[in-house]
Amino acid sequence: METVVQIAQLLLALSILIGIHEAGHMLAAKAFGMRVEKFFIGFPPKIFGFKKGETEYGLGSIPLGGFVKISGMIDESLDKEQMAQEPQPWEFRSKPAWQRLIVMLGGIIINVIAGIVAFIILTYNTGDDYIAKEEVMEHGIMVGAVGEELGFQHGDRILAVNGDDYERLSDLIEPGVFLEADGGWTVDRNGRTFEVNFPKGFINRLEDINLRRDLFDVRMPFVVGLFGENSNIEASGVLIEDQITKVGDTEIQYFDQMKAALAPFAGGSVSIDVVRDGNPMNFQVEVNPDTTIGFYPLALNDISTKNYTFGEAVTKGTSDAFGSVVLNARALGRLFTGEISARSLSGPIGIVKLYSKKWDWNKFWRSTGFISMVLAFMNLLPIPALDGGHVVFLLYEMISGKAPSDKFLENAQKVGMVIILMLMVFVLGNDILKLFGL
Numbered sequence: 426m427e428t429v430v431q432i433a434q435l436l437l438a439l440s441i442l443i444g445i446h447e448a449g450h451m452l453a454a455k456a457f458g459m460r461v462e463k464f465f466i467g468f469p470p471k472i473f474g475f476k477k478g479e480t481e482y483g484l485g486s487i488p489l490g491g492f493v494k495i496s497g498m499i500d501e502s503l504d505k506e507q508m509a510q511e512p513q514p515w516e517f518r519s520k521p522a523w524q525r526l527i528v529m530l531g532g533i534i535i536n537v538i539a540g541i542v543a544f545i546i547l548t549y550n551t552g553d554d555y556i557a558k559e560e561v562m563e564h565g566i567m568v569g570a571v572g573e574e575l576g577f578q579h580g581d582r583i584l585a586v587n588g589d590d591y592e593r594l595s596d597l598i599e600p601g602v603f604l605e606a607d608g609g610w611t612v613d614r615n616g617r618t619f620e621v622n623f624p625k626g627f628i629n630r631l632e633d634i635n636l637r638r639d640l641f642d643v644r645m646p647f648v649v650g651l652f653g654e655n656s657n658i659e660a661s662g663v664l665i666e667d668q669i670t671k672v673g674d675t676e677i678q679y680f681d682q683m684k685a686a687l688a689p690f691a692g693g694s695v696s697i698d699v700v701r702d703g704n705p706m707n708f709q710v711e712v713n714p715d716t717t718i719g720f721y722p723l724a725l726n727d728i729s730t731k732n733y734t735f736g737e738a739v740t741k742g743t744s745d746a747f748g749s750v751v752l753n754a755r756a757l758g759r760l761f762t763g764e765i766s767a768r769s770l771s772g773p774i775g776i777v778k779l780y781s782k783k784w785d786w787n788k789f790w791r792s793t794g795f796i797s798m799v800l801a802f803m804n805l806l807p808i809p810a811l812d813g814g815h816v817v818f819l820l821y822e823m824i825s826g827k828a829p830s831d832k833f834l835e836n837a838q839k840v841g842m843v844i845i846l847m848l849m850v851f852v853l854g855n856d857i858l859k860l861f862g863l
Contacts, residue, residue, distance in 0.1 A: 650723025810841025
């Protein structure tokens with residue numbers, strides 16, 4: 426059911442983003458007097474459609490794209506019959522190059538605007554909840570399996586990342602930090618300072634790990650937050666919000682210390698000291714063979730909150746929106762240099778993971794805003810059949826004063842369609858291989 430919710434969110438997001446993208450082309454074309462023959466969300470076969478004026482509007486059964494057909498434009502329809510006729514005043518090819526350029530940029534511009542608006546509204550409505558550097562420095566980090574591989578230990582305090590200071594825990598593990606050549610973290614361990622560098626190719630592992638679980642998180646002072654089913658600790662008399670201070674002879678301050686302290690008593694019982702309303706108490710608790718005792722912790726870390734005025738939200742939201750594009754552009758550059766494996770590219774199955782397993786509108790719009798910015802960036806790439814390919818040819822025409830021939834544009838369109846089809850097959854294959862752990 427969780428996967429169904431994620432897929433539903435992705436399909437809704439794609440329908441919205443592709444719809445407004447194609448609407449950007451259509452509205453610009455109509456504004457310059459061009460005839461728009463078709464406007465479709467999704468690819469054929471057609472589910473339904475209707476005609477209003479000169480334009481047929483419809484919904485296709487394959488919800489992974491969309492298209493707008495503008496008279497006199499060489500596009501994926503490859504309408505040779507129309508292109509063989511004399512140009513008409515209402516056709517794309519009859520209009521000045523600057524007007525055609527605006528039409529081709531219309532979809533990209535709309536996606537950028539939509540992405541920025543989504544980031545601004547979310548920033549204004551939700552603000553930021555974060556763990557400040559002061560918490561990391563006070564308690565240190567709790568290390569996961571991947572963090573142990575890199576050489577971290579529980580309690581390490583991180584001073585900097587890539588040589589720069591930081592404000593929040595999230596600054597240490599946001600994807601952009603891993604794009605720095607020879608990057609890493611500056612760590613303090615019991616007064617000794619040293620570097621933990623990113624291993625070669627580490628960025629290729631990011632998609633397969635949860636950074637705050639598998640790499641590191643802030644160390645967690647805690648109280649008993651919730652009991653599990655058939656909880657041993659509940660049966661012993663411990664209550665929710667009791668603070669565990671000792672397991673056997675081991676002092677306990679952080680949750681990561683619990684498992685190691687319980688391990689020697691697996692399958693037996695152990696004495697546990699707690700503090701309840703300032704009063705120390707002791708209980709004898711049965712320990713399961715897997716070293717659990719049946720509770721979930723409630724973290725006592727201080728969470729910092731920052732709210733934004735609308736003006737501040739405009740600045741930060743816009744910065745975050747364009748930051749996502751810069752991040753993807755840098756990652757694409759590393760892909761071409763071979764520093765990032767092509768296996769890191771994801772298709773629809775991988776993109777589904779951007780969405781929450783439970784429907785959350787704030788998270789939905791955050792992911793959708795991000796995809797809108799990425800969609801704009803990808804469409805601007807100078808590949809024939811993408812908007813960016815048309816933009817390159819139009820810029821050439823405006824600079825040289827000579828338009829490429831229809832035959833050249835037709836062949837370029839075919840090449841671009843093949844490139845895009847091959848890329849789609851590749852990323853879908855990547856997704857399938859990842860599903861099977863290959």
